[in-house]
Amino acid sequence: MTRPFVATIPFLLVLNAAQPAHAHDDHCAAIRESVEKAGFADSVTVVCDGDHASIISDTFPDHEMMTGIVGTNEQVPVPAKDHAAPIPLEPKLGDTPQTRDSSLGVAVNGVPIYDYTAGGEMTEAELYHYQAHHDTVATQQLDECGGHAGKGDDYHYHAKPTCMIEQMKNAGDDAIIGWAFDGFPIFGDNNPDGTQIADGELDVCNGKADDTFGYRYHTSADAPYIIQCLMGEVADLQALPRVAPLRSIDGNGGRDSGVPPRGGVEDLVFTQFPGGGGHMEYSYRGETYYIRYAPSDRPDCYDFETRTVTNGGEVETGTYCR
Template sequence: MTDGGDLPGTYTCDGNSISPPVSWQGAPAQTTNFALLMDHQAPDGENHWYWIDYDIPAGINAIASGELLGTLGTNSVNGLNEYTPPCSQGPGDKAYTFTLYALSDHANLGDPTAADRDTLLTAIEDITLASASLTVSYTRDLDSNSGTESSTNGNISPGACQRISDSVTASGFSDVVVSCDENYAYITSDTYPDHDLMNGITGTNEQIPVPALNYAAPIKLAPQLANSPTTIDAAVGVAVNGVPIYDYSAQGELDIYNYDPNSDTLVLGQLDNCGGHAGRGDDYHYHASPNCMIEAMPDKADDTIIGWGYDGYPLYGNNNPDGSVIQNGALDVCNGQPDTSYGYRYHTSEAPPYIIQCLVGEVDTSILPRVSPLNGDNTGARANLTPPQGGVDNLSHVIGQDGSRTMSYDYRGQNYYVTYRPSTSSANCYDFEQKTVSNGGEIETGTYCR
């Protein structure tokens, strides 16, 4: 990019929706850190901002495309701590300005989730040594099909991107973002649902849900049936609230033709009242019907799409979209059936396999996202956890007003717990304290990060 030039489409919602590369030189010698702002002033004078990055170390003079450095503030599109791509809804050129600030001290912005444009500019007003700006323009061709559906013959036709976006919008979960390129719609979230979670579990693995920022689930815009089903030792799709969907098992890839109750997370008591739990990465996901999510949706009905398989086919509830009951034997091995609108659709069910068991469509498993375990666990405190034999009693998960999360439970007459709260030392880090059965009841502490 050059000042006065164009913003490449790959950094917008019509492309890959990733942050662009930026570099600089000539900062004052007294610089201790940098802050970066990308914003746009609308014709009505209202400011929009897409990228706030601060506490960038003074020794840094470049950020690669998609790279995470420093601490991310909010954006004005969805309020999340992430880069969000410009996605203008009106015609004509739109100007976007990148401004880099060389600072003499660290900006005191407090909670990063409240670090908006005005907060940043106020915090750095008296500590800015120098600044430099670069302004670029982007024009969306609103009459073209950029960023929408890729049809089965390889041509781009409008529809799929909008349908996926509409399914998320209709769900009412405003903290979920949909962006599209020529091949995929990306449902991006922190995987942490607004509904009650973890309560009702007896077979706990002693993991606790921790937000996983910028989890981007790729949904194919032009689904095509594959020659054989695909089973994955990870998520097979995503719910419209941005929570990943797994098959019923906790044992990796399935023998999809032979149900195994010994690996059924529901039978083993590992799922909460809402059909989900925290996995090995302290990440929340569903293994059965996301009933609490469905209950929270404002316009829930039998024809409401509640999720998407990674192969591009939609997920519905226990009934057919027209409200009729699904007859025994109508669902195939992946828990779906043919559909006149999409070619195929998945369903949830009361009986195993409960939800998407495998993918009938073509899918590139190499690009599918996975939530990694928390960083900084040098002692293995969060890595060496296994379900206590025989299960636990009285498990309770509580979210405190101070942002803390606490999961407590009883095992053989003793109380155990895992609790964490956002760390003040760095963004996306959490201060943990735990007393687990797996680790012999020792009280352990540590700060772990995403």
């Protein structure tokens, strides 16, 4: 590691509590503009209502997924129709970093953003110590775009969303690439004016003060790579949305999450099919395994056929729904 991410500056900032009446409208406009300028308005909707903006999408990016993964959990990306990510319109900084075992924000293309680990919610003490065995980059769990499919067969980012950034019409240091669930924006590796961020300048959550928004997060070349925790106030962290996992068509049980094959797999490729289907294939110890699905006759349901290392190479079928 070339840069430790222990906070070396105070991360409690004080914002003016008496924000102008139009603050909600301004923040809503900034969120909507970040999606529109990036070129994702056709697939992502921003709706402002009350104290929050909702970034609504199917969480399915329009870029290559899963390529290059070695430490697969044998899950596959499946769309999550009308997933709504709430962003506060009047963000306020707190004095304690907060974490959860799910997404901490959303990218401007509608894909959820997690912290860098695969271990779930971190304690406050763990935030200050690099979790090597849970690092999704170091353990080769991520694709070339910084994401993978989680236990709910939901695609999300754990690191800088490189493929999304390449697609952005306004790609550059001043472009917002996402929003955290505390209402603060997420930028790339550099300051919005293009200057480099010095070692130790970012706090434990990978953020710093901002003249426009009061605070902002950044991606980074080294761990934690992306937003690690929330520095802003969140009324109920556990009430924040999660992408619903796939459940069997009768509602009893779901598609079991896989177990990463020892030593990893080779040649993993995911192919999207016209009409909403997908096929993921990979090799393990000379054998070929796969997970494929196609839309079922029922809305938001998919017919699966799988042959995985986790289930001993047996071919299994089933219909699962969000």
